[in-house]
Amino acid sequence: MPSFQFIEHPFPFCEPGEASNPLYAVTPSDLENPDILPENVRNFVRSAKFSAREGEVLLLPGADGTLAGALLGLGSRAENPFVTGRLSRLLPGGDWHLARYPGDRTQALIGFAAGGYRFERYLKPSKAAPVRLAIPEDCDADAIKRNVAAIRLARDLINTPANDMQPDHLEQAFGALARHYDADFSAVRGDDLLTSGFPLIHAVGRAGEKAPRLMEMRWGRKGAKSITLVGKGVCFDTGGLDIKSAAGMGLMKKDMGGAANVMALALMIMDAGLDVDLRVIVPSVENAIAGNAFRPGDIYRSRKGLTVQIDNTDAEGRLILADALAYADEEQPDLLIDMATLTGAARVALGPEVMPFYTDSDALSHALHQAGERLSDPVWRMPLYPGYDAKLKTGLADLTNAPAGGMAGSITAALFLKRFVGRAGTWAHFDIYGHAPADRDFGPAGGEAQAIRAIFETIRTV
Structure with a gap:
């Protein structure tokens, strides 16, 4: 059972069989069905004018006037798998169990815990009694808690402000994750990046207060x-x-969201004990401003040998990924996946909730799409359109890191990364957002785990 957490969160679950109040999930058509609700409850529903709209809750009194249970409205179409995410705000504190839930109870329980997440590292602890749900005995409690732990880890890492989440802090969290699962961990830091063959990571991060680094974890069966x-x-x-504008810089603590999500995905893989040979690589920097910062017009030779002209220092993520991907590719993995909060163009294309990915593999694309649909973790394949590859050309180097014009920005970034992958059996690049701009049933605004449930299910089943 997963126990590793970056910030301590007790799981919001109670044991099945313990004293708890029943929760009945119902649609409007269920309200007059005597096989679902007894007559006294149906009468109370009518008098309370409860209509079972999506997310509506009705507390049920017992014969002695005490709380006897609750109804949760699913709406007429019952299409929202995470409506249970509202329960921590709508139910009184205490223990509950799903006496009736006509949909996927595993999804409902993950959604309940994800919706109840709060980042309270810098707040006084709440004294309110928590709402807890029992995991039914025929559900896989470890799998549910594994999903919840991964979601929380990604969110906690992204939500932590940069004063407490510099490259050394991220290394501490990554190293702790490795130790928890008995994985091997190593890091190359500072000027050692140059002698070890990571010049782009060094160039981007050398102006930061904390040394740039390349971190690596290995786990599993050779x-x-x-x-x-x-x-x-x-x-x-x-x-x-x-330099970004003040508004553009406001969310940039989340620019390590790719690292947070691969760490969370690794947690799921290791905790499930999948029979894989797992390697996780995280290049970590602060893209800062100082006298030794890399400049527009600079040209650097990458680990792979390709030279890159810096036409925008704000297109730094693809630079550190280039060295890391080339390093990852050298071992010819069967599957190579990178995740990055890479381009604003991806958000313009698909918004903050649907995660674009790029791959040449139709089989992997189909599996990811099917898993995302099944788990309500939406992903969408984008084209590695070769016609845009010419945008990467520049007269003085092999590649530019920032093609002119700004159009097709997510595609050209993916094509840039593709230049550093050639030996892996299959490669996929995820251009994620790592952030929820508003509260929703699945959780509050802030750092977010995105696409990892779909990726994990694909790795687990394919």
Whole structure:
């Protein structure tokens, strides 16, 4: 059962069989069904004018006037798998169990815990009694808690402000995760990046207060299917000398969201004990401004040997990923996945909730899409359109890190990364957001785990 957590959160679950109040999930058509609700409850529903709209809750009194249970409205179409995410705000504190839930109870329980998440590291602890749900005995409690722990880890890491989440702090969290699952962990830091062959990571991060680094974790069985995960770990992004506006910089603590999500995905893989040979690589920097910051017009030779002209210091994520992907590719993994909060163009295309990904593999694309649909973790394949590859050309180097014009920005970023992958059996790049701009049933506004449930299910089943 997962126990590793970056910030301590007790699981919001009670044991089945313990004293708890029943919760009945119902649609409007269920309200007059005597096989679902007894007559006294149906009468109370009518008098309370409860209509079972999505997320509506009705507390039920017992014969002695005490709380006897509650109804949860699913709405007429019952299409929201995470409506249970509202329960921590709508039910009185105490223990509950799903006496009736016509949908996927595993999804409902994950949604309940995800919806009740709160980032309270910098707040006084709440004294309110928590709402807890029992996990039915025929549900996989470990799998549910594994999902919840991964979601919380990604959110906690992203939500932590940059003063407490610099490359050294991220290394501490990553190292703790490795130790928890008896994985091997190593890191290359500072000027050692140059002698070890990571010049782009060094160039981007050398102006930061804390040394840039390349972190690596290995776990699993040698000879098993090799899975390598790479996550962008820009702990804060000022934009560098091409400085962002104040508004553009406001959310840039989340620019390590790719690293947070691959760490959370690794937690799921290790906790489930999947028979894989897992490798996780995280390049981590702060894209800061100082006298030694890299400049527009600079040209650097990458680990792979390709030269890159810096035409925008705010396109730094693809630079550190280039060295990390080249390093990952050298071992020819069966599956190589990178995750990064890479481009605003991806958000313009698909918004904050649907995660675009790029791959040349139709089979992997289909499996990811099917898993995302099944788990309500939506992903969408974008084209690695070769016609845009010419945008990466520049007269003085092999590649530019920032093609002119700004159009097709997410695609050209993916095509840039593709230049550093050639030996892996299959590669996929996820251009995630790592952030929820508003509260929703699945959780509050803030850092978010995105696409990892779909990826985990694909790795687990394919």
